Structure formats: C-alpha cells, structure tokens
Amino acid sequence: MCKCNCENSDLTLLEDVLNKYASVKGSLITILQKAQDIYGYLPVDVMYHIAAAVGTTPAEVMGVATFYTQFRLQPVGKYLIMLCQGTACHVDGSERIETAICEHLGIKDGETTQDGLFTLKNVACLGCCSLSPVMMINGETYGSLTPDKAISVLEELRKESTE
Amino acid sequence: MRIVIGEGSCGIAAGAHKVYEAIEKLGIKPDVTGCIGMCFLEPIVDIYGENGELVRRLVRVTAGDAEKIVTAVKNGELSLLDSITISADDSAFLEKQTRIALRNCGVIDPTDIDAYISRGGYSALGKVLKMTPEQVIDEIKISGLAGRGGAGFPTWFKWNAARQSVSDTKYLICNADEGDPGAFMDRAVIESDPHNLIEGMLIGAYAIGAKEAVVYVRAEYPLAIVRLEEAIRQAEEKGYLGENILGSGFSCHMRIKAGAGAFVCGEETALIESLEGKRGMPRLKPPFPAQRGYNDEPSNINNVETFANVAWIINNGGEAFAAMGTENSKGTKVFALTGKIRRGGLVEVPMGMTIRDIIYDIGGGIRGDRECKAVQLGGPSGGCIPSDKFDTLIDYKELAATGAIMGSGGMVVMDDTTCMVGMAKFFLDFTAKESCGKCVHCRIGTKRLLEILDRITKGEGKDGDIELLEELCVAVKDGALCGLGQTAPNPVLSTIRYFRDEYEAHINEKRCPTCECADLVTYYIEAEKCKGCTLCSKKCPVSAISGDVKQPHIIDMDKCIKCGQCKSVCRFDAVFVR
Numbered sequence: 001m002c003k004c005n006c007e008n009s010d011l012t013l014l015e016d017v018l019n020k021y022a023s024v025k026g027s028l029i030t031i032l033q034k035a036q037d038i039y040g041y042l043p044v045d046v047m048y049h050i051a052a053a054v055g056t057t058p059a060e061v062m063g064v065a066t067f068y069t070q071f072r073l074q075p076v077g078k079y080l081i082m083l084c085q086g087t088a089c090h091v092d093g094s095e096r097i098e099t100a101i102c103e104h105l106g107i108k109d110g111e112t113t114q115d116g117l118f119t120l121k122n123v124a125c126l127g128c129c130s131l132s133p134v135m136m137i138n139g140e141t142y143g144s145l146t147p148d149k150a151i152s153v154l155e156e157l158r159k160e161s162t163e
Numbered sequence: 164m165r166i167v168i169g170e171g172s173c174g175i176a177a178g179a180h181k182v183y184e185a186i187e188k189l190g191i192k193p194d195v196t197g198c199i200g201m202c203f204l205e206p207i208v209d210i211y212g213e214n215g216e217l218v219r220r221l222v223r224v225t226a227g228d229a230e231k232i233v234t235a236v237k238n239g240e241l242s243l244l245d246s247i248t249i250s251a252d253d254s255a256f257l258e259k260q261t262r263i264a265l266r267n268c269g270v271i272d273p274t275d276i277d278a279y280i281s282r283g284g285y286s287a288l289g290k291v292l293k294m295t296p297e298q299v300i301d302e303i304k305i306s307g308l309a310g311r312g313g314a315g316f317p318t319w320f321k322w323n324a325a326r327q328s329v330s331d332t333k334y335l336i337c338n339a340d341e342g343d344p345g346a347f348m349d350r351a352v353i354e355s356d357p358h359n360l361i362e363g364m365l366i367g368a369y370a371i372g373a374k375e376a377v378v379y380v381r382a383e384y385p386l387a388i389v390r391l392e393e394a395i396r397q398a399e400e401k402g403y404l405g406e407n408i409l410g411s412g413f414s415c416h417m418r419i420k421a422g423a424g425a426f427v428c429g430e431e432t433a434l435i436e437s438l439e440g441k442r443g444m445p446r447l448k449p450p451f452p453a454q455r456g457y458n459d460e461p462s463n464i465n466n467v468e469t470f471a472n473v474a475w476i477i478n479n480g481g482e483a484f485a486a487m488g489t490e491n492s493k494g495t496k497v498f499a500l501t502g503k504i505r506r507g508g509l510v511e512v513p514m515g516m517t518i519r520d521i522i523y524d525i526g527g528g529i530r531g532d533r534e535c536k537a538v539q540l541g542g543p544s545g546g547c548i549p550s551d552k553f554d555t556l557i558d559y560k561e562l563a564a565t566g567a568i569m570g571s572g573g574m575v576v577m578d579d580t581t582c583m584v585g586m587a588k589f590f591l592d593f594t595a596k597e598s599c600g601k602c603v604h605c606r607i608g609t610k611r612l613l614e615i616l617d618r619i620t621k622g623e624g625k626d627g628d629i630e631l632l633e634e635l636c637v638a639v640k641d642g643a644l645c646g647l648g649q650t651a652p653n654p655v656l657s658t659i660r661y662f663r664d665e666y667e668a669h670i671n672e673k674r675c676p677t678c679e680c681a682d683l684v685t686y687y688i689e690a691e692k693c694k695g696c697t698l699c700s701k702k703c704p705v706s707a708i709s710g711d712v713k714q715p716h717i718i719d720m721d722k723c724i725k726c727g728q729c730k731s732v733c734r735f736d737a738v739f740v741r
Contacts, residue, residue: 026458028440029423033382067442067599068423070382087345087542087575088501090589099726103704124426124593125344126383128176129501130202130508141176147728 007043014038014049022053028064032071041072069123077112077119079157082136086125089132097133098122100147104154117161118154164218164236165211166191169269171198171354172386173347177205178225185229191236197355199269200509201256204249210236220249252527256506259525261487263495264311264471265511268355273390276397279358285403287477291366292411296326299370303473305481307493312338312429312466313541313571314646315492315559321463324453325371328461335373335415336457336464337364338434339380339387342426343542344593346573348497349467351509353380353387356471357394361404361417363470366477368415371463376417379434382424391419426543426597430645431464432456433599444601445645466571468497488514492558496569502539502576503530510574512557519553522576533578537661541570543590543597544650546657547583566657568650582679583662584669588616590654594647605648608639612655621682624670629659678740681725685741688729690715692737699729699738 017034021027031054035046042065051058065071081101085094098109101120105113112119128134131143135150142153166186170179186193186208199207204222210232212218219241221232228247235243262268271278279285291299304319325333337360341349353360364376380388395417398404406414420438427433428443435457437443456462472494476484485493492514498521501507505527512521518538522528529535537547546567548555555561559569577586595609615632618624636652643649659666668674675683688699688708693715700708700716707723710716718729730738 026438026440029437030421030440033421033423063442064440068425070424085344087539087573087589088507090344090586091502091575091577091581096727099724100704100728103726123383124342125346127341127347127350128173128202129345129347129499130173130205131176132501134176143176146731147726148732 007045009039009043009046011046011049014046018050018053022055028054028056028061029068032061032065036071041075044073074112077116078161079118079137079154081118081120081154082123082126083120084124084126084128084132084134084136085122086127086129086132088129089125089134092132094133096147097135097145097150101150101154104151117158164213164239166193166232166236167196167209167211168193169197169199169205169207169209170195171269171351172384173198173202174205174207175386179206181226182206182208182224182229185226186233189229189233191233195272195274196270197268197273198351198509200265200351200511201253201506202508203506204253208232210241210244219244220254221247222249222253223247253506256508256510256525256527259520260511261495261513262511263475263484264352264359264468264497265356265509266475267359268351268509271356273355273357274393276358276394276401279356283478284358284474285362285401287474288362288365288403289409290477291369292409292413296370296372299366299477300326302477302481303370306472306476306484307481307488308469308472308476308484309492309559310466311468311472311496311571313544313568315569318465318469321453321465322367322370324451325373325461325463328454330461332375332458332460333371333373334457334460334462335364335368335371335376336434336438336462337376337378337467337470338429338431338464339378339384339467340422340429340434341381341384341467341571342429342597343544343571343573345501345539345542345575346499346571348499348509348572350381350384350387352467352471352497353384353391357391358398359471359474360391360467361394361398363473364417365403365408365415366473367463367465367470369413371461373463374415376415377438377457378417378419379428379438380419380421382421388419388421395419425599426593427599427645427647430647433645434464435462442599444599445647447644468572489556489558489561491560492569496557496572498572498574500526500574500576502574503533503535503578503581504528504576505530514557516557517554518548518557521557521574522553526576529576529578531578533580536577536579536581537583539567539575539577539586539654540573541568541650541653542573543594544568544646544653545570545573546653547577547586547661548657549661552661566653566660568653580677580679582620582675582677583658583665584616584620584675585677585679587655587658588613588620591616591651594651598647598651602642602644602648604639604642605644605651608635608643608648609651611635612639612652616655619666619669620675620680622669622673622680624666624673626670628670629663629666633659684725685720686718686723686725686727686729687739687741688716688718689737689739692735694735694737696734698732698734702728702732704728 432446695713
C-alpha cells in the first residue's frame with residue numbers, strides 16, 4: 001500500500017463515524033461501509049486513518065476490505081452497472097448480455113469506461129429472478145433484457161448525462 | 164374499497180412504485196403490502212372490498228392503467244378492469260400452496276405493526292413468556308421443525324444445546340445472508356412480514372436465554388434492512404422488544420448487522436467471524452457456536468425461514484405443524500421457483516409434495532414449447548434432478564438420495580437448451596470465486612475442478628476427465644473445512660450422474676448437444692431461407708456477415724465470435740447453430 005498520501009482524502013468527513021464506532025468492538029466492517037458511502041470507494045489514506053483510529057494494522061483493514069465484494073478500492077463511474085449473474089439469469093442468457101455490454105462499452109467486468117461514465121460489475125444475484133436477465137444501474141432495475149435492450153438503456157443514460 | 168400495491172423488491176423493480184405514484188396523483192392513496200409471491204405477474208394491484216375481502220387482483224399493471232383503476236374503484240365498476248385481472252389459470256399458483264412462513268406476505272402492510280397484531284401477531288410471544296424455556300423447546304421438538312437454511316438440522320436440538328451452555332451472556336443470531344444465487348425467500352419474509360421474524364427470534368431468545376439478538380442481513384437487500392429497522396423500532400415502542408418485555412422480566416435487544424458480500428458468510432462460523440468485524444473465514448468445529456460462538460459466548464444461529472415458522476407453531480401447537488409433511492420432514496418449505504418456468508415466484512408447499520406438482524401444477528410447466536430437462540435445487544451446494552425423477556418427494560432424505568439437497572429453497576427449472584456441463588461450470592465458477600481460501604481442498608480443489616470443466620466446454624476435454632473430476636470431487640468433499648467446500652462438488656457430481664452423455668459428447672465428439680458452449684458451435688445461414696434483408700450483417704458486432712441486398716448472406720467463420728446476435732435478430736429463422 002502506498003503511504004505517500006497522494007490521494008489526499010478529506011479525513012474530517014469520517015469524524016462522526018469514527019466517534020460513534022471506533023471504540024465499539026467488531027465494528028470494522030460497519031466503518032468501512034460508512035466510509036465507502038462517504039467517498040464512493042475506499043481510498044488508501046482513508047484505510048490508514050481507520051486502522052489508526054480502530055487500533056489495528058493497515059494490513060488488517062486491507063484484509064477485510066479485499067475479502068468482501070461490496071468494497072471497492074477504485075472509484076467507480078457515474079453509472080455503476082450491476083449485471084446479475086445469478087442462476088436464473090444465467091439460464092436466461094446473462095452471458096450474452098455481458099458480451100453485448102462489453103463489446104459496446106469496450107470494457108470488461110470490473111472496469112470503467114475512459115470517460116468515467118460507466119463501470120461494469122458482475123454480481124451474484126439481485127434477487128429479481130422472475131425478471132431475468134436483470135441489471136441494476138444506480139438503484140434502478142432493468143429486467144427481461146436482450147442484448148439490444150441493454151445497449152439502448154446504456155445509450156439513454158449516456159444521452160441523459162450529456163443533456 | 165381499498166387499493167393495495169405489492170411493493171417487494173421484485174414488484175418495485177417491475178414498476179410497482181410508479182403505479183403507486185400514478186394512482187396517488189389521481190386522488191386515492193393506495194396501501195402497500197409486501198411480496199405476494201407471484202413475481203411473474205408483477206406489478207400487482209389488489210382491490211379489497213369493505214369487509215376486507217379481496218375482490219380483484221390486477222396483474223402486470225402499468226402507470227398507464229392508473230386512471231382506469233381509480234375510475235373503476237370510485238364508481239364501483241370493477242368490470243372496467245377485466246383486461247388486467249388475473250386469469251383463473253394463474254390463480255392456481257396460490258391455490259395449491261400452504262402458507263405458514265409466508266402467511267402474512269402480500270396480505271399485510273409490512274411497515275405497520277398493528278397490521279401484524281390484528282392477524283394474531285405477538286400473541287405467541289405472550290404465550291411463551293408464561294411457559295418455561297424447556298416447555299418452548301419441547302413444543303418445537305414436537306413440531307419437528309428443522310433448519311430451513313438447507314442442512315435440515317433439528318431446531319430444538321440447537322436451541323437445547325445453547326440452553327444447556329452456562330453463561331451470563333448468550334446470543335441469538337438470525338442468518339439472513341441469503342447468498343445462493345436464484346433464491347430470495349428470506350428477503351421476501353423480511354420485506355413483507357418483518358414482525359413475524361422478530362417474534363420468532365424473541366421466542367428463540369427466550370428459549371435459549373439470550374438477551375441480545377442480531378440479524379445478519381445481506382447488504383444487497385437494502386429494502387429488507389430498512390423495513391426491519393422500522394419494525395424493530397415499532398416493536399420497541401410497543402414493549403415487545405427491550406427491557407422487561409410485556410412485564411415478564413425477560414429482556415432482549417435486537418440489532419441489524421449488514422453483511423458486505425461474501426457467500427461463505429452463510430456458514431455459521433464464518434458469519435460469526437464477520438459479525439466480529441473480521442474476514443468471514445470459517446472456524447474449525449468443535450467448539451460449536453452453541454458452546455463458543457459470537458464473542459466467544461454461547462450462540463444460536465437459525466435461518467430466517469426457520470424463525471418465520473416459530474410463532475405459528477406456538478399458536479397452533481407443534482402437533483399441527485408435524486401433521487403436515489412426511490415421516491422425516493415436517494411442516495412446509497418455501498421455494499423460489501425460477502428459470503424457464505411459466506409462473507415463477509415464491510412458493511410454499513407442505514413437505515411431501517412431488518417436484519412435479521410444484522413445477523406443473525403451481526408453476527404451470529415450462530415456458531415456450533420446450534422440454535423440461537431438470538431442476539436445480541440448493542444452488543451451488545445442491546444438485547440437479549432430471550425430469551424422469553420428478554416424482555421425488557420434497558423431503559430432506561428423499562432429495563438427498565437423488566444427489567441434490569433440500570437447500571435453502573432455490574429451485575431453478577431448466578429446459579433442453581441448457582447445457583449441463585455449462586451449468587456445473589457456472590456453479591464451480593461461483594464457488595471458486597467465493598471460496599475464502601482458508602483450506603487447501605476448497606481453495607485449490609474448486610479451482611482445479613473449474614479448470615477441467617472449462618477445458619471440457621472449450622472442446623479440449625481429454626479421455627479420463629470425467630473420472631478425474633469424480634476423484635477430485637470426492638477429495639474436496641472429504642477434505643474441506645466447512646459446508647461451502649464440502650458441498651461445492653455437488654453440482655458436478657449430480658450432472659455427471661444424470662447427464663454423463665453430455666460430458667461424453669463434449670469430450671469425445673467435441674460437440675455441445677444444446678449448442679450452448681460457444682467454442683463448440685458454428686453459426687451458418689441457410690441460403691434457401693435467407694431473404695437478404697441485411698439485418699444480421701448490420702447487427703453483427705464484428706462485421707463477419709457479408710452479402711448483397713436480397714441475396715443470401717454468408718458468415719465468415721474466422722471472424723465470427725459466436726455471440727448469437729444474428730440468430731436472435733433474424734426474422735426468417737435462417738440462422739442455424741450446430
């Protein structure tokens with residue numbers, strides 16, 4: 001981990017969270033979740049700060065942060081595409097949706113487009129199995145997808161963001 | 164008349180809240196309920212008469228229907244709504260079910276504790292507080308309730324073990340980390356009837372002597388967390404939760420812990436590690452959580468659906484529960500019926516029903532004109548049951564004998580277009596990624612299994628691969644530390660057992676019988692059928708299709724990436740795969 005503080009995150013934003021949870025045993029995951037809500041991801045300097053506040057090592061914090069899929073170590077695009085790869089979606093052809101999105105945006109799972117607009121993330125199951133295949137973008141669910149439909153949703157969003 | 168809209172996650176995803184807003188704008192404020200379970204018909208709007216009886220169920224409602232609905236309700240002319248009313252055929256979906264865990268789902272407003280109380284809610288708690296903890300455990304023993312998370316361990320046994328452990332501090336934990344892809348039973352219960360879960364947990368806490376209860380919920384279920392938080396607050400206000408509950412001297416506090424996305428945390432010791440803020444890696448058992456669990460204190464962990472049955476058992480007696488089901492499996496089981504099924508959704512059936520009854524009588528059979536091939540039970544820990552074994556009963560022992568498991572309730576139906584080798588690979592890909600890495604058998608074993616399966620689906624399978632898979636499967640099952648690794652090979656073993664011919668076709672003939680494995684198929688255009696409309700060549704992402712207007716087109720095999728776009732857009736069925 002880099003220790004040069006190159007990210008320069010505003011650590012004061014985290015004060016309330018740390019005041020509330022730092023001394024409560026077993027709260028590391030909760031603190032990381034709140035930190036991610038604040039910064040959009042987990043910057044390295046923030047993790048160092050949390051480690052010091054909780055009284056553990058940065059390695060311990062990094063270990064937890066990398067164990068759970070919810071935590072991101074990189075910023076995400078304006079639109080986070082969560083493409084469901086659950087069993088029902090798989091049976092209904094989610095792989096073809098993924099291929100179409102990847103082709104269209106020129107990114108792979110976990111990557112962000114160069115303009116910072118879209119990030120693609122495969123997720124295990126969104127629990128909307130009867131609408132399969134499904135993707136969720138910034139909290140909005142799009143169901144019964146076809147490759148064409150998925151791409152037109154992305155194009156709508158792109159248009160929306162430039163307006 | 165009262166308008167009620169089903170706003171579970173599925174309903175909202177299908178647009179239920181837009182319908183709500185549209186109706187509200189027209190001057191009638193609708194009520195909200197949770198998941199009705201008929202996901203295939205969402206969004207659903209129910210109209211209740213003056214005496215609280217359901218008079219109309221409207222299905223696949225859009226915001227555009229709002230005006231019609233409001234007019235019909237205001238003027239009492241429900242016939243206006245005939246075109247969006249549920250068909251008699253689809254109504255069969257609910258009629259064949261027996262709802263205990265889901266008894267209030269889609270009926271009451273989950274955000275209103277009084278709605279739960281008016282249906283007899285919290286009366287079981289009142290009853291229990293007048294019993295001894297031993298009597299409560301006895302009642303659960305009579306009921307035969309077993310863990311609904313999948314393993315089917317007798318609930319009374321776990322409660323009793325935690326009861327027997329001596330300590331000032333004990334914990335009751337609810338496992339709501341529903342990670343099995345294709346399953347959403349627990350989410351539906353929490354979103355639609357959170358007080359039923361709270362009451363069940365309180366009874367469990369009283370039985371084992373715990374003053375603190377924690378619900379570990381998947382972070383991917385934001386709505387469930389919000390509704391449960393609200394329900395806990397309401398229960399505290401009414402004195403059902405907190406200090407000196409209902410004046411009995413028994414105290415119990417409850418809180419929610421949001422998971423952070425790790426399938427292995429569904430395993431109880433991994434869940435405990437995660438609760439303690441650590442990486443969710445399983446512990447070696449013994450000591451069992453009942454002896455030393457969360458914060459090294461005696462802890463009892465049950466699944467959401469298990470708790471959802473408890474209040475009903477206390478109110479109706481353990482014998483009434485045990486009267487349903489088979490010799491080995493009592494009560495009911497909730498399944499999330501999905502995949503290539505006509506009517507998918509949440510299904511609660513008495514134990515002892517056949518798989519065939521669930522798929523055909525409740526689910527309405529297969530979508531389209533295809534053949535049903537198999538059903539997958541238990542997700543990544545389970546197995547497939549082929550269609551010729553559909554008379555198997557829903558029973559822990561009977562299902563285990565087929566090589567599948569009861570599981571937590573995921574039931575994914577597959578038709579003849581699903582490649583079973585691909586299916587095994589899909590699950591191994593999942594478990595290999597979700598393996599926590601603590602033990603070698605799981606970490607390396609699942610990876611190697613995945614590599615072999617990957618090779619087979621790419622047409623690079625070798626003689627002896629099936630035997631190698633089988634040998635490795637047994638080694639992983641025997642050697643893995645926790646339930647994840649011990650069951651991870653099940654999808655492979657069960658597909659080999661029932662669909663060995665598909666494995667052999669991939670390995671020996673380099674052919675995928677369902678044409679699903681992209682590396683083993685070729686796309687071609689039948690010249691006689693092609694009208695030369697050029698649509699496929701326009702849609703092809705790699706410009707592999709050429710041909711003049713009104714002339715048959717040709718696919719360049721060297722360029723083709725086998726994405727299937729041409730086949731899906733062709734209006735003349737001229738594109739074939741082999």
